Amino acid sequence: MTLDLTGDAVTLTQQLVDIESVSRNEQAIADAVEAALLPLDHLRVSRLGNTVVARTELGRGERVVIAGHLDTVPLNHNLPARLDAETGILHGLGSCDMKAGDAVMLRIAATVREPNRDLTLVFYEGEEIEGEFNGLRMLGESDPDLLTADFAILMEPSDAVVEAGCQGTLRAEVRTNGERAHSARSWKGVNAIHKVGEVLDRLNRYEARRPVIDGLEYHEGLNAVAIHGGVAGNVIPDECVVEVNYRFAPDRSQAGAEQFVREFFEGFDVAVTDSAPGALPGLDVPAAKAFIEAVGGEVNPKFGWTDVSRFSALGVPAVNFGPGDPMFAHKQDEHVPVEHIERCEQQLRDWLEAGL
């Protein structure tokens, strides 16, 4: 499919949605994006795997990265795209997360030929699956210069309002052990599931930290997300595992988060299985201030974890800003309001053309 960058962003979103690009199947969409960008002679286009980068090189005093992933979660009978003209809602897999954002980026690429700050547009693969496949991560490792910038905008759905920073996430297994016995003689064993009572009691007593950072109130959470134990219907179980997920505010490091979880479950066997750092809002840099002002001044904290933390790790302040309600991401009835797409495009253009 040939993408038409001269049309409107809504039509372009539809075209992108209709190129199925479930994670690990991004070649067709990356080819289409690359082919659409290559004729634009104000951009230098490069490609790594199915990640496409387009940069201006105007020697501006500031550089901003705008990034959006090209992949989606698996199909769920939600293709092709369907525009409901009456409600102004575009439905379809990836419409919200985040092909509407990609369409806005492509429109900016085609129409803002002399932005007031240098632009790096990153269309990347593998965001919805394990980090090892993440195109932004790979790019940061192989070509870190391509991500160097004063500020970054990640087009994650955020209701077309800036969501700053992101919370970190840590998963751990809290394990209890016991001794098997036949359940008819249960006193000969030690029940590992019963021991989990204390783990759950502590979780029920947990009080969430809600630190205010750069004027934004974050909100942590510590939850059991899975539990399993049991050998057979007539056996006292000798092991029970509670999988907990700690979402921590960006003023806490991964190490600090791990320490908190270990202390919280002191006396139990705790194994951290997965962890990703948060990102501080970083709203005090000039590029961020100017951007927020340009989009109306409203800023919310981002509770979920997003790739803004990868920019943060590279020393680039970053925010989330994209069309669509994140509550509908990954849902069967994923959709995006046309008004969000148009507003995001307009606000980005206004910001990038201001003072010219």
Place this chain on the structure above:
Amino acid sequence: MTLDLTGDAVTLTQQLVDIESVSRNEQAIADAVEAALLPLDHLRVSRLGNTVVARTELGRGERVVIAGHLDTVPLNHNLPARLDAETGILHGLGSCDMKAGDAVMLRIAATVREPNRDLTLVFYEGEEIEGEFNGLRMLGESDPDLLTADFAILMEPSDAVVEAGCQGTLRAEVRTNGERAHSARSWKGVNAIHKVGEVLDRLNRYEARRPVIDGLEYHEGLNAVAIHGGVAGNVIPDECVVEVNYRFAPDRSQAGAEQFVREFFEGFDVAVTDSAPGALPGLDVPAAKAFIEAVGGEVNPKFGWTDVSRFSALGVPAVNFGPGDPMFAHKQDEHVPVEHIERCEQQLRDWLEAGL
């Protein structure tokens, strides 16, 4: 294979073990047992499926049923049988549970031609799996007269000591419900796993009833035997299920057991999934008294559930009495001491020939 009933019970046990008879595959062993019994003209032999019954009809004043199941749990690299002459231990699948008992029954069938009480020997299928396949249950339904008796002995492994009655068993699912939410905004949901804390707290406070019945102290137990909950690593779970197993003393009915469990978990969603009644020891009938005296007077309570409860339901007092340590039933290294086999055979013979 042809079974040799003129040899000793240990060799016969070996022969039975070597006829693989995992539940639902009992035809070969039932054929062999039937073929070995048919030539014995003091017995009337009948068959229902893979359950074989052999009866004397001597018009004695009392009748005793001796029953043993022919099936085993699944193979676990523990065939063929292996006799360790040095330790006097016979190893192999089913050696303990309960082909040694079957061998003793076959030796009694072949050698006690004029017992002092009429004998009904039942070799039955499908004990180790769902009750619908249980040969003793099917026989009781289709030919209840064949199970009519004054007393019954079930050759369940019991260290060659009488274990009287059995405890009942009830399984129930205790369920909590919540509301899903993304774990990054956990306060928007209700965590069903956390709610299970109270279920486990109650289990940890549980104090087991230990009623004394006919001089035997039973010992109840209420345990979580399985727990599961969880949707995904980033989702607040909306359901958690604790599977509990209540083992209740035989002075409590199934209905009483269910009422206890429902009251114990009041406020939670409780669904009974499975239940089987216990059996009172019933040691006050003359046949039981005489038997216990013949085997040395020692009696222990049976904590596990066994098919004695089926006899109990038919109004036939029953005890467990068989070679082998029940702790090794269903284990990879299942085994039976030769001494147990010999002692059980001798004691049964002495009892059945006393006064002749």
